[in-house]
Amino acid sequence: MTAPGDYQKKNLKHIGPFLMSYATNKMEYFIQAKKTQKKFSKIFSQKENPTKRIFNMLKMVFPESKINLANEYGKKYSPFVIRIHELGKSIPVHKDHVGYEGKEYSISNIDYQLSCVLHLQESEHGGDLVIYNKNWKKTDEKYRKIEFGYSSKVVTSEKSCKISNLEPGDLVLINPIQYHEVTMIQGPTPRITLGMFLGFSNNEKKIISWA
């Protein structure tokens, strides 16, 4: 069974489970998701839960779609994960694709996936988002690193876009099938984000979210 990878333990602090750490351990994922929902209720008891505002924004963009936290046989998925990236940490080149690595979960049947990241705090320097003009394909698995992500060789000579002026409160939506990375945090203030994914289906006017 999969436990959260060593990469996650050593390099990132986070609040809340995320599905990819439980790719083959669905039962444990849902147990942790339930526990975390109580934690998040506590954290946001005095403040508006940010997912509410994010969902309201999405409703303006997709007025005909219903937006809900994903569930499977009545079990709710984890709503979001808060990630704390400290000095010296970076997130290597990777893609996010629940259809490939999350195939034991019902949400893997979606047609499109978006990554949705709310920036809560930025570091003084570094922590920039870089998106490459290249979609993941299965044969790229030969570039995989042992614990997480891909060798930078997978995006050699690809055009990229660096977003370095993000501020707290900014919401970033990207196609996570395109390779992306976060550059090294170079300031003493940690970069803190709240992340979730959004799933879209061709035949249903609904959007589901999960982390």
Next chain:
Amino acid sequence: MTDIIWGNGSQVLTKDSFVLNVTHRKNGNKENYSDSEKIKITSADLPGFPHNQQEWAPETLQECIKDAFLKCEVDRREEGTLLAKVSHSGVGGY
């Protein structure tokens, strides 16, 4: 300590064996491993692949290992084939 090799799944040979194109080897492995090794699965932890051996089939194995990045914890070598616990190795993203 168990020897560990990583690589991408290639040709499926039977319902529980396949060829691994080896890309990484653990520092400190006791044995040497070539760039292509035949693997017989003793246990599996792969997304979409049944835990119950009775349900294993070549088609399912093909779907789960072809090109996939895999971790093989080697138990022993028998007649050229490595007997190993096969699992996905971390993930390529969140």
